[in-house]
Amino acid sequence: MRKKLFLIALLIGLVVFLSGCTEIEEPITSESEGIWNTYFVYPLSWLIIYFANLFDENFGLSIILVTIIIRTVLLPLNIKQLKSSKAMQDIQPELKELQQKYSSKDANTQQKLQQETMALFQKHGVNPLAGCLPIFIQMPILLAFYHAIMRTDEIDGHSFLWFPLDEKDMILPFIAGITTWLQQKLMMAGSPGADNPQMKVMLYMMPIMIVVFAFILPAALPLYWIIGNLFMIAQTIFIRKPMMKDTNTGGDKK
Structure with missing residues (x-):
């Protein structure tokens, strides 16, 4: 567990180093330099603009579509992570x-x-660090998408539903917080260590943090978080829960 936390911390440090915290205010363009901008942020920014242009400059719909595309591409990695978690859960009695x-x-x-x-x-055949690989691949992509939304100037001045994408909204933060809480609640259900006090604290701390950030940041970001949460909720209901149910059934038969 300590090794896994160390690897995750190392990854976060590497991503922060690559992304450069000072660049978050700089617009992303085809002329932006650096590995992070060229190979991570700009392609996602281009994708946002491409889909927006397909739908009459509807950047809100574009963000939703790109979020779903990214989450779908990452789905095999999430399934791999779930299988690793399931394998660890299977051997818990022996452990x-x-x-x-x-x-x-x-x-x-x-x-x-x-x-x-x-x-x-x-x-x-269990590798306790196997669950780290999906995290290593996912985090830079998701952070790059966050940068792409924040740094794509073309989004400014456009609205979606009732809110301007480049301004703060008073309703989206609460939806983002609720969906974050629900997604975590479903993920924790039936997981080893779900009764851990630290896990219970995180169940409420993470949604609160999301709500706070969502009040500070432009509405495009809470929209991205909400769609991502809804995707993960659907994944948990249709993939994770049946997988863990099979594990628990197998454990009962033993």
Whole structure:
């Protein structure tokens, strides 16, 4: 778990380094320099403009379509991550038995626990770090899309439904917060560690943070978060829940 958190922290640091925090206010164009701008942000900005032009400069609809496209492209990675989570959940009873068997904190016992744990992983073909790979690939793409929305000047002056995309909105932040909470709630249901106090704190802290940021940022960003949340909610209902249900059924039969 510590290794996974370290890898995620390392990835976040790398993405922040590549993206350059000072560039968030600079418009993105075909002449923008740097690996981050050229290969990540500008292609997504171009895609937003392309779809907007197809629909009579409807940038709101374009953001929705590009969000769905990105989430669909990333879906195989999400499924891989879910399968890794399922495999870890399957071996939890055996893992707990090992932890009870080698509960002593002396160095020799802890070394034996690590050896037996690795043998258990190999026996079931489980890689505890496999769930990190999808995160490594997804985070730069999602952050690049965030940059593309913020830095595409063509979005300015356009509206969608009742709100201007380049101005703050008073309703979208609450929808973004509610969908974030619902998405996390569904993801946590039936997961190992769902009763962990830290997980419960995150269940409420993340939506609150989203609401706060959504009040500060232009409405195009909350729109992006809402569509992304709705996609993840659908994914959880139609893919994750049946997968975890099979796991729990299998566990009951044992």
